[in-house]
Amino acid sequence: MASIDDLFKKPYAPSNKRKLDAIENPNISYKVPKVSPSGGSKSNEKATVEDDEDNDDDIEAGPAIPPDEFEDGIGDEDGRFFGGGITSGTAEALNYIDEQDEGDGLTVEKIDASWLRKVALNFERRISKNSELRAKFEDDPQKFMGSEADLDADVKALSILSDHPDLYGDFAKLGCVASLVSLLAHENTDIAIDAIEIIKELTDEDVEAEQEQWDLLVDAMLDADLLNLLYGNVQRLEEANESDRAGLYHVLAVLENLSSRTAIAESLGQNTSFIPWLLKRVQQEEPIVSQNKQYSAELLAILLQSSSQNRTLFLGLDGIDILLQVLSFYRKRDPIKGTEEEEYMENVFDSVTCCLDDTDGKIKFLEAEGIELCLIMLREGKMSKPRALRLLDHALGGLEGGPCCQKLVEAAGLKAIFTAFMKRVHDSRTTEHLLGILASMLRSLPSNSVERIRLLAKFVEKDYEKLDRTMKIRREYAKKVAAVDQDIQREKSRLSTQEQDERGDEWLSRRMDAGLYALRTADVVLGWLVAEDEGAKRRIQGLLADRDQSLDVVRATLQGMSSSTEK
Numbered sequence: 001m002a003s004i005d006d007l008f009k010k011p012y013a014p015s016n017k018r019k020l021d022a023i024e025n026p027n028i029s030y031k032v033p034k035v036s037p038s039g040g041s042k043s044n045e046k047a048t049v050e051d052d053e054d055n056d057d058d059i060e061a062g063p064a065i066p067p068d069e070f071e072d073g074i075g076d077e078d079g080r081f082f083g084g085g086i087t088s089g090t091a092e093a094l095n096y097i098d099e100q101d102e103g104d105g106l107t108v109e110k111i112d113a114s115w116l117r118k119v120a121l122n123f124e125r126r127i128s129k130n131s132e133l134r135a136k137f138e139d140d141p142q143k144f145m146g147s148e149a150d151l152d153a154d155v156k157a158l159s160i161l162s163d164h165p166d167l168y169g170d171f172a173k174l175g176c177v178a179s180l181v182s183l184l185a186h187e188n189t190d191i192a193i194d195a196i197e198i199i200k201e202l203t204d205e206d207v208e209a210e211q212e213q214w215d216l217l218v219d220a221m222l223d224a225d226l227l228n229l230l231y232g233n234v235q236r237l238e239e240a241n242e243s244d245r246a247g248l249y250h251v252l253a254v255l256e257n258l259s260s261r262t263a264i265a266e267s268l269g270q271n272t273s274f275i276p277w278l279l280k281r282v283q284q285e286e287p288i289v290s291q292n293k294q295y296s297a298e299l300l301a302i303l304l305q306s307s308s309q310n311r312t313l314f315l316g317l318d319g320i321d322i323l324l325q326v327l328s329f330y331r332k333r334d335p336i337k338g339t340e341e342e343e344y345m346e347n348v349f350d351s352v353t354c355c356l357d358d359t360d361g362k363i364k365f366l367e368a369e370g371i372e373l374c375l376i377m378l379r380e381g382k383m384s385k386p387r388a389l390r391l392l393d394h395a396l397g398g399l400e401g402g403p404c405c406q407k408l409v410e411a412a413g414l415k416a417i418f419t420a421f422m423k424r425v426h427d428s429r430t431t432e433h434l435l436g437i438l439a440s441m442l443r444s445l446p447s448n449s450v451e452r453i454r455l456l457a458k459f460v461e462k463d464y465e466k467l468d469r470t471m472k473i474r475r476e477y478a479k480k481v482a483a484v485d486q487d488i489q490r491e492k493s494r495l496s497t498q499e500q501d502e503r504g505d506e507w508l509s510r511r512m513d514a515g516l517y518a519l520r521t522a523d524v525v526l527g528w529l530v531a532e533d534e535g536a537k538r539r540i541q542g543l544l545a546d547r548d549q550s551l552d553v554v555r556a557t558l559q560g561m562s563s564s565t566e567k
Contacts (some may be wrong), residue, residue, distance in 0.1 A: 049255045065461045111164050120174040121448040123158070127179055128152045134187070137239040149190055149317035154357075155183065162201045165217075165444045181224035184233055192233055193247035199226070200250050202256040218258065230254060231272050239292065259302050269303055269310035278303070279319055282348065283326060289341035297347035314351075315360050316526030324353050327384070331376050334383040342383070349387040356394035362404055365395050371407045389420070391432040396440040405444045409451040418426055422469055428515060431473060435521040438470075442528035456532055464539045467529060471543045474522040477515035478553075485512040523557040530554070 007115035074319065083535055107114060113276065130147040161167060171177055177548065183195040201207075202220060230251050237244040255274065259265040267277050281296040303310050310507075314320075326348055335341035352370075365371070377388035383505045395404045408417070418424070445452040459466045488507045492518035494501055531538040 022039065026039060026455060040359055047252075075503060078253070084459065089180055098369065111160065111167070112208050113167065113170050116167050117169055117174065119157075120176045122170075123154050124175060124179060126154045127183070148191065151183075152194055153193050155180070155191065155198060158198050159201055162204070162207045165207055165213045168202075168209060168213045168217040172216050177217060177220035178224040181221050181226050181556075182411075184226075184229035189233075189237065190243060191246065192239075193250065196230070196233065196247060196250045196254060199251045200257065203254065203256065218261070218264070222264070230372060234274075234277060245292065246409075248292050249295065252292065252299055256295075256302060259299070259306060262306050265303055265306035266309055269307060269313055275300070275303060275310060275313055276317060279314070279317055279322060281324060282344075289335075289339070289344045291340055294340040294344040294347070297344050297351070300351040301354070304351050308358065311355050311358060311361065315355060315358075315364050318364075320361065320364040320370070322350060323348050324365075324368050324370055324373055328373060329351070330381070330384045331373065343534055345383070346387070349391065351389055355395050356391065357398065359400040362395055362400055364490050364561060365391075366403060366407060370395065370413050371404060371413065371469060371473075375408070375411055375413045375416050378413075379421060381548075384488045385420075386427075386430055386433075388432060389437070393433040393436040396437055396444070398440075401440050402444040402446070405441045406451050409440070409445070409454055414454060422464065430517065432518050432521065435470075435473070435505070435518060435525060439521050439524040439528075442525060456529075459529060459536060460533065465538065467536055467539055468543070469527075470522055470525055471540065474519060476520040480514040481516050481519055484510050500547075519563050520557055523554045524561075526554050527558055 008185050057376065081087060126147070128145060130151045134146035157186055158176075158187065161171060180195055180198065184192050186192045186195070199221065203214070205222075207214075209217075234251055237248050239248060255268065259268065278296050278300040282293060284293060304314055335345050352365075356365055374388040374392050374395075377384040381388060382522055387547045393407065394406075395401065400547065408414070409450070417437055420430070421438070426434075441452075441455050445455060489508075489509070491503075495503070526540055529541055540554075541551060544553065
């Protein structure tokens with residue numbers, strides 16, 4: 001006897017559904033059409049036809065215009081037919097129907113609490129009927145397949161609620177949220193997938209729901225064991241099947257929506273097995289990086305950035321070592337720009353980077369030879385080069401960055417760092433990372449150690465050319481920040497003290513965009529050089545004197561950093 005999956009999943013007519021990997025915008029392609037109360041469908045995608053005004057007069061399209069004699073009812077034996085091919089009596093009847101339709105108009109049902117109660121009652125009946133028929137005719141799928149189709153249609157119809165988030169609270173109180181979530185355990189994976197897709201739409205950030213409304217809905221879903229049911233579907237869905245592949249995509253989208261609340265993101269890591277699964281999924285080899293592999297890498301980065309506890313769990317799984325092995329593939333090879341693979345690579349770098357601000361992450365990075373891999377990327381990589389600099393900046397930074405600083409010098413990394421530093425053209429982010437690496441080494445390398453002496457020698461060699469480069473960068477960013485500071489001062493003169501306090505964050509953001517971080521870091525480097533080397537001090541004083549400045553400008557920057565830290 002045929003299985004229910006065979007009967008439900010395979011239509012008699014050939015399917016024209018597009019393959020997941022061929023879909024360029026999954027958010028559009030997987031969006032459930034929103035069914036209006038009147039039975040129509042609602043979509044934001046509109047097909048349009050643009051006329052070519054220049055060629056309208058030259059092109060003759062369509063069938064030839066029939067002779068005038070047919071328009072007058074002449075030309076056939078009985079005078080029964082007009083040019084349209086219908087009798088005069090039929091034409092009169094159709095005209096009458098059109099007139100009645102224009103007069104009556106369409107009645108649109110009001111979407112309110114009363115409507116929702118009726119929908120909820122019908123939805124619960126559909127679920128109960130399907131359960132009863134499945135239990136009664138377990139060995140005869142034909143007997144309950146009709147109820148399954150009805151239930152599936154009712155699930156899809158709930159999509160309209162995303163346009164009415166004011167009903168989310170009532171939807172939860174009526175018990176429908178729990179019922180919807182329970183369908184994730186349905187024996188028919190098609191129904192489970194449709195339920196997941198509706199949950200994705202209801203929790204999407206594009207829904208214009210108030211935070212309280214969103215919280216009521218999501219809390220009801222969590223109470224119904226949503227997270228474990230989602231993981232259950234991850235376990236049973238087979239990506240070789242097109243429908244299941246789309247279902248997994250919807251699961252990942254739901255998890256991303258829920259992760260906007262930090263507590264849920266942390267719960268995903270601590271109370272489910274999603275992080276081990278995601279780590280395994282991003283390693284899976286594919287001829288072309290798929291949407292689901294890329295999405296898994298993105299979700300892993302989100303979960304790691306959201307919680308220190310998630311990072312601790314990740315480190316315990318040797319996640320740093322695993323992801324560095326994934327990234328080693330890109331030490332000489334670049335993904336094609338604009339593809340899923342490029343975003344996938346970026347997300348894997350993000351996952352590693354966010355772990356390097358923790359002491360344990362730095363230790364794991366050292367053990368997995370992350371410093372050496374980054375230096376190879378600096379020498380031989382292209383797209384991976386700026387991302388490798390970012391990794392090094394985070395690994396060497398902080399109070400616990402000393403061992404990483406020493407390893408970089410031991411691995412002959414100074415040449416690679418200073419070669420990149422001396423290039424005349426690079427973007428502001430690259431400049432910030434290079435300055436950050438130099439400042440970290442000056443701060444963390446032990447006094448009188450071989451590594452520190454080698455670093456200082458790099459600044460002194462070739463007539464202090466690296467120091468001159470540092471001063472040039474400082475001047476560029478000081479000029480940009482000064483221009484913004486002048487604008488801010490003019491704005492402050494027109495505002496009260498309270499208004500100035502309110503705009504404090506905005507002004508700081510503008511100063512940071514102008515390059516305040518790079519300016520401060522450059523002055524940290526210069527400050528260390530002044531303290532460490534008398535020759536460097538004289539050189540810096542001379543370069544400042546060329547602009548009628550003194551070491552006071554560097555001192556002022558460092559004092560400003562200190563006061564900002566205290567605040």
